[in-house]
Amino acid sequence: xxxxxxxxxxxxxxxxxxxxxxxxxxxxxxxxxxxxxxxxxxxxxxxxxxxxxxxxxxxxxxxxxxxxxxxxxxxxxxxxxxxxxxxxxxxxxxxxxxxxxxxxxxxxxxxxxxxxxxxxxxxxxxxxxxxxxxxxxxxxxxxxxxxxxxxxxxxxxxxxxxxxxxxxxxxxxxxxxxxxxxxxxxxxxxxxxxxxxxxxxxxxxxxxxxxxxxxxxxxxxxxxxxxxxxxxxxxxxxxxxxxxxxxxxxxxxxxxxxxxxxxxxxxxxxxxxxxxxxxxxxxxxxxxxxxxxxxxxxxxxxxxxxxxxxxxxxxxxxxxxxxxxxxxxxxxxxxxxxxxxxxxxxxxxxxxxxxxxxxxxxxxxx
Amino acid sequence: xxxxxxxxxxxxxxxxxxxxxxxxxxxxxxxxxxxxxxxxxxxxxxxxxxxxxxxxxxxxxxxxxxxxxxxxxxxxxxxxxxxxxxxxxxxxxxxxxxxxxxxxxxxxxxxxxxxxxxxxxxxxxxxxxxxxxxxxxxxxxxxxxxxxxxxxxxxxxxxxxxxxxxxxxxxxxxxxxxxxxxxxxxxxxxxxxxxxxxxxxxxxxxxxxxxxxxxxxxxxxxxxxxxxxxxxxxxxxxxxxxxxxxxxxxxxxxxxxxxxxxxxxxxxxxxxxxxxxxxxxxxxxxxxxxxxxxxxxxxxxxxxxxxxxxxxxxxxxxxxxxxxxxxxxxxxxxxxxxxxxxxxxxxxxxxxxxxxxxxxxxxxxx
DNA sequence: CTGTTAGCGCATTCAT
DNA sequence: ATGAATGCGCTAACAG
Numbered sequence: 001x002x003x004x005x006x007x008x009x010x011x012x013x014x015x016x017x018x019x020x021x022x023x024x025x026x027x028x029x030x031x032x033x034x035x036x037x038x039x040x041x042x043x044x045x046x047x048x049x050x051x052x053x054x055x056x057x058x059x060x061x062x063x064x065x066x067x068x069x070x071x072x073x074x075x076x077x078x079x080x081x082x083x084x085x086x087x088x089x090x091x092x093x094x095x096x097x098x099x100x101x102x103x104x105x106x107x108x109x110x111x112x113x114x115x116x117x118x119x120x121x122x123x124x125x126x127x128x129x130x131x132x133x134x135x136x137x138x139x140x141x142x143x144x145x146x147x148x149x150x151x152x153x154x155x156x157x158x159x160x161x162x163x164x165x166x167x168x169x170x171x172x173x174x175x176x177x178x179x180x181x182x183x184x185x186x187x188x189x190x191x192x193x194x195x196x197x198x199x200x201x202x203x204x205x206x207x208x209x210x211x212x213x214x215x216x217x218x219x220x221x222x223x224x225x226x227x228x229x230x231x232x233x234x235x236x237x238x239x240x241x242x243x244x245x246x247x248x249x250x251x252x253x254x255x256x257x258x259x260x261x262x263x264x265x266x267x268x269x270x271x272x273x274x275x276x277x278x279x280x281x282x283x284x285x286x287x288x289x290x291x292x293x294x295x296x297x298x299x300x301x302x303x304x305x306x307x308x309x310x311x312x313x314x315x316x317x318x319x320x321x322x323x324x325x326x327x328x329x330x331x332x333x334x335x336x337x338x339x340x341x342x343x344x345x346x347x348x349x350x351x352x353x354x355x356x357x358x359x360x361x362x363x364x365x366x
Numbered sequence: 367x368x369x370x371x372x373x374x375x376x377x378x379x380x381x382x383x384x385x386x387x388x389x390x391x392x393x394x395x396x397x398x399x400x401x402x403x404x405x406x407x408x409x410x411x412x413x414x415x416x417x418x419x420x421x422x423x424x425x426x427x428x429x430x431x432x433x434x435x436x437x438x439x440x441x442x443x444x445x446x447x448x449x450x451x452x453x454x455x456x457x458x459x460x461x462x463x464x465x466x467x468x469x470x471x472x473x474x475x476x477x478x479x480x481x482x483x484x485x486x487x488x489x490x491x492x493x494x495x496x497x498x499x500x501x502x503x504x505x506x507x508x509x510x511x512x513x514x515x516x517x518x519x520x521x522x523x524x525x526x527x528x529x530x531x532x533x534x535x536x537x538x539x540x541x542x543x544x545x546x547x548x549x550x551x552x553x554x555x556x557x558x559x560x561x562x563x564x565x566x567x568x569x570x571x572x573x574x575x576x577x578x579x580x581x582x583x584x585x586x587x588x589x590x591x592x593x594x595x596x597x598x599x600x601x602x603x604x605x606x607x608x609x610x611x612x613x614x615x616x617x618x619x620x621x622x623x624x625x626x627x628x629x630x631x632x633x634x635x636x637x638x639x640x641x642x643x644x645x646x647x648x649x650x651x652x653x654x655x656x657x658x659x660x661x662x663x664x665x666x667x668x669x670x671x672x673x674x675x676x677x678x679x680x681x682x683x684x685x686x687x688x689x690x691x692x693x694x695x696x697x698x699x700x701x702x703x704x705x706x707x708x709x710x711x712x713x714x715x716x717x718x719x720x721x722x723x724x725x726x727x728x729x730x731x732x
Numbered sequence: 733c734t735g736t737t738a739g740c741g742c743a744t745t746c747a748t
Numbered sequence: 749a750t751g752a753a754t755g756c757g758c759t760a761a762c763a764g
Contacts, residue, residue: 007740007741007742008741008742009741009742017750017751018750018751018752019741019742019743019751019752020743020744020750020751020752021749021750021751023742023743023744024749024750027743031749031750032749032750033749033750036749036750051741051742051743052424052461052740052741052742054420054423054424054461054740054741054742055424055740055741055742055743055756056741056742056743057420057742057756058418058420058421058424058740058741058742058755058756058757058758059741059742059743059744059755059756060742060743060756061420061756061757091416092419094371095371095418095419095420095421095757096420171720174716174717174719174720177716178714178716178717181714181715181716185551185552186551188554341720342720343711343717343720343721344716344717344720345709345711345712346711346712346714346717348544348547348712349547350540350543350544350547350710351540351544351709351710351712353540354537354540354707354708354709354710355709373756373757373758374757374758375757375758383734383735384734384735384736385735385736385757385758385759386734386735386736386737386759386760387733387734387735389758389759389760390733390734393759397733397734398733398734399733399734402733402734417757417758417759418756418757418758420756420757420758421740421756421757421758421759422757422758422759423740423758424739424740424741424742424756424757424758424759425739425740425757425758425759425760426740426758426759427740427741428739428740429759429760
């Protein structure tokens with residue numbers, strides 16, 4: 001039974017003055033005599049008084065702090081889940097006067113991203129959350145913002161050499177290692193495999209490949225990595241072109257490798273790779289390990305075409321990134337981690353059913 | 367750039383009725399004509415109205431609703447994480463006037479549990495969250511409470527034939543299947559295995575065994591299940607006795623089965639089984655699949671002694687169970703799921719490092 | 733069935 | 749320098 005929390009009224013009563021003056025003292029607004037100030041401070045301390053955050057929030061929901069989110073108009077099922085997370089955050093924090101400014105760029109267009117960051121410099125935006133389209137090219141733009149006092153955080157992929165505060169997302173090198181070990185298990189340590197994926201300009205993709213290769217080489221001598229296949233860098237590709245590239249690439253992989261036992265797909269395009277494998281190699285058993293979930297990926301996992309997917313709940317990732325950003329801006333964090341790694345979920349045939357509609361899978365967000 | 371959030375007043379104005387009625391509709395309090403109800407719901411949806419949580423919190427500080435949590439003083443690392451979740455919930459919902467009444471019983475003492483449920487009948491407690499120590503013996507006590515208007519929910523294990531509202535936790539049959547498939551992978555489909563675990567009085571254990579056996583029999587003809595070893599039912603065992611039983615049992619298993627390739631441990635006692643295997647069978651490679659995490663389990667996974675653990679974030683489980691209960695009591699839910707299954711995380715050597723200190727692993731709770 | 737109103741704890745404006 | 753009054757959005761109690 002904890003005693004009820006003291007309110008501003010309690011303090012005022014005990015000090016025998018009005019709540020207005022208490023408020024002035026609590027927020028150092030001045031215009032209070034030295035004597036009463038000390039008295040109030042003493043009594044407030046005695047009563048263990050701290051202003052109610054919810055009441056404060058209720059009053060001050062008009063002053064708004066703006067946070068920008070920048071992400072590409074690319075892999076639709078992936079980014080639509082991010083959108084959900086943005087909505088979640090907006091819903092939870094709109095009462096605290098947070099306003100989000102969302103920028104969607106054409107695919108991974110670096111120039112656009114840099115331009116937006118520069119625009120933000122001349123605005124009243126207090127924080128930025130983004131996925132760097134390139135791990136170093138946007139560093140200067142980030143650093144300038146940071147110098148100006150804007151909190152910049154990365155999510156999904158990082159720009160580790162910039163002066164950003166915090167990265168939220170997978171530890172992609174480890175995710176690659178995990179993928180390799182899954183592949184090793186599925187293949188019982190024997191076979192020929194390929195890596196198929198998008199361009200490696202975004203750091204997370206590069207890191208997954210690094211992790212995967214190193215683990216395969218180190219622990220699976222019986223597995224031969226045939227080649228790494230990447231699509232071209234498509235700065236202003238629209239969705240369809242992007243998918244077409246992937247389809248073409250997969251066909252090429254199958255054409256040129258009659259014997260192939262496993263494919264590691266480095267991002268959410270897994271579904272397009274898997275669909276083609278399913279069609280063209282009906283009878284053979286090519287193990288597929290990929291990333292992320294979507295309604296199609298889930299179905300393919302359930303069917304057994306995709307053997308495992310490493311899933312990071314994007315909804316949670318943005319939400320956490322935004323939350324961290326907000327807290328940094330409002331200085332609610334005394335110290336914060338540079339890396340906020342999210343747990344890499346392994347989703348298999350057995351567990352996929354617990355994520356029925358990926359687009360409405362709120363998971364653990366409150 | 368979203369326009370300012372709609373308030374209850376906006377909705378009332380647009381619908382041309384009073385805010386009182388809007389409130390009634392929003393919370394399904396009844397006493398509103400079908401026609402106006404529909405109208406208000408439509409307009410609320412149009413305006414994208416959701417009640418301000420902070421305003422709600424501000425109001426409901428005075429009336430406190432009591433929710434009881436009942437759980438056993440058993441597996442300490444498991445239940446201490448549950449405690450964290452209880453604390454989380456208390457912290458998040460104390461502004462809403464929620465008060466938790468925590469009952470800890472000696473181990474899985476059914477009589478005690480029933481007595482507590484009966485006590486609650488004569489109190490002002492509005493909701494109960496508990497793990498049924500037996501899947502049917504406490505049904506009458508639950509049903510009586512429900513009849514009296516108390517919301518009763520289960521977590522971690524269920525009492526499916528009672529009139530409880532909602533179960534939050536793993537789908538344990540599926541978790542058993544998942545464990546079987548992991549075991550199958552690790553053993554490459556070949557070998558002799560045993561199931562080792564606590565008594566099967568709590569339904570979740572029984573279900574895991576069911577799922578495991580059925581999957582092994584169905585999909586792994588090369589794997590032979592030697593036997594299922596269970597500890598005795600220890601109603602009022604204190605921790606040490608409980609562990610001793612498990613240690614003894616594991617030694618017995620190893621003594622009587624010189625050839626053994628895998629062990630499935632049905633609950634969080636995995637660490638005690640694994641420690642003995644590590645000592646006694648230094649050189650042999652017995653694959654171990656278990657449940658839950660703890661600092662010791664994590665270390666054993668990292669070492670490679672335990673190959674995989676199926677983890678349900680207990681902190682999240684209680685939190686969600688309590689949240690559901692609260693919402694039901696306050697009628698914030700029009701309809702709710704009977705089963706609130708949590709995602710079964712597969713934790714392996716590769717991913718265990720992302721849960722550094724299990725006792726402080728808040729994961730995604732806000 | 734529906735409308736009206738007090739007040740939750742606080743910040744702010746207006747008086748004094 | 750200080751007190752009083754208003755209202756943020758909502759719920760609950762009361763009034764019709």
